Amino acid sequence: MTRYAVIGASSGTGRQIVRYLADKHVQVRAISRRPLAAQEGVEPYAADVTDPASIAKALEGDFDAVFYTVDIHGLRNSRETVRSVMYDGCINTIHAAAAAGAKRFVLLSVIGPDRPSWVWWILNAIKPGMQRNVLDRERALIHSGLSYVICRAPRLNDSPGGVIPIAATASEHRLDMGMGIARADLARAMARAAAAAPERTIWDIYADSGGPIPAWLRTDKR
Numbered sequence: 001m002t003r004y005a006v007i008g009a010s011s012g013t014g015r016q017i018v019r020y021l022a023d024k025h026v027q028v029r030a031i032s033r034r035p036l037a038a039q040e041g042v043e044p045y046a047a048d049v050t051d052p053a054s055i056a057k058a059l060e061g062d063f064d065a066v067f068y069t070v071d072i073h074g075l076r077n078s079r080e081t082v083r084s085v086m087y088d089g090c091i092n093t094i095h096a097a098a099a100a101g102a103k104r105f106v107l108l109s110v111i112g113p114d115r116p117s118w119v120w121w122i123l124n125a126i127k128p129g130m131q132r133n134v135l136d137r138e139r140a141l142i143h144s145g146l147s148y149v150i151c152r153a154p155r156l157n158d159s160p161g162g163v164i165p166i167a168a169t170a171s172e173h174r175l176d177m178g179m180g181i182a183r184a185d186l187a188r189a190m191a192r193a194a195a196a197a198p199e200r201t202i203w204d205i206y207a208d209s210g211g212p213i214p215a216w217l218r219t220d221k222r
């Protein structure tokens, strides 16, 4: 039986992934500091990614994929605090997933961290060091030895989704405010990436009625 772990499960995209998987009757461990309420097929689990022992325990088990969707909130976080959650938390999770034998790591990232964009200037002002953290954790995953898929997203929104088709390309876009995607749609794409995207690949995933839809995204496997 397929079994997944979602980290950052209590809100945003992580919560949408849990909802999507539960609807598909996939077993999921839903991990966050404030766990969700239990429901059929969903095992709420309290853990903090900044505590290596805590996230190592949370990932014990035979997971077919681990989704990493953690984000840090608040406007006045120091560079060190941002790094401890965005980068160190992700590294702790990568190590824990590798030690536990997770079969795939699906990282929610941001479009264009390696390309100049005025949007990065704003994001780095809000979350000091954000672009560097996004790049560093992608590189750490690439060199971890784990099977991975990196899903780079543009601006997220909480519309119900299912209206504009989801497109995905190899990573080639600059970050700009013209692109976007509903968290519900991104969750569906990430579930499909876990099940069917080629391993060791990086994708830009966004809403676009005329955009390319790779074979793995067409699958209804998940």
Ligand SMILES: NC(=O)c1ccc[n+]([C@@H]2O[C@H](COP(=O)([O-])OP(=O)(O)OC[C@H]3O[C@@H](n4cnc5c(N)ncnc54)[C@H](OP(=O)(O)O)[C@@H]3O)[C@@H](O)[C@H]2O)c1
Binding pocket: 007, 008, 009, 010, 011, 012, 013, 014, 031, 032, 033, 034, 035, 047, 048, 049, 050, 069, 070, 071, 072, 085, 089, 108, 109, 110, 111, 153, 154, 155, 156, 157, 183
């Ligand atoms: N916002 C955008 O427009 C945008 C665009 C592109 C990419 N992204 C990326 O998408 C990801 C998810 O964003 P989102 O807005 O959908 O999510 P979100 O609503 O901000 O949720 C973040 C999740 O992380 C958990 N979390 C925070 N600190 C944690 C910790 N120390 N240990 C364990 N869990 C922790 C939170 O739960 P608890 O507080 O209960 O722990 C929550 O479940 C982020 O990585 C972000 O960089 C965002």
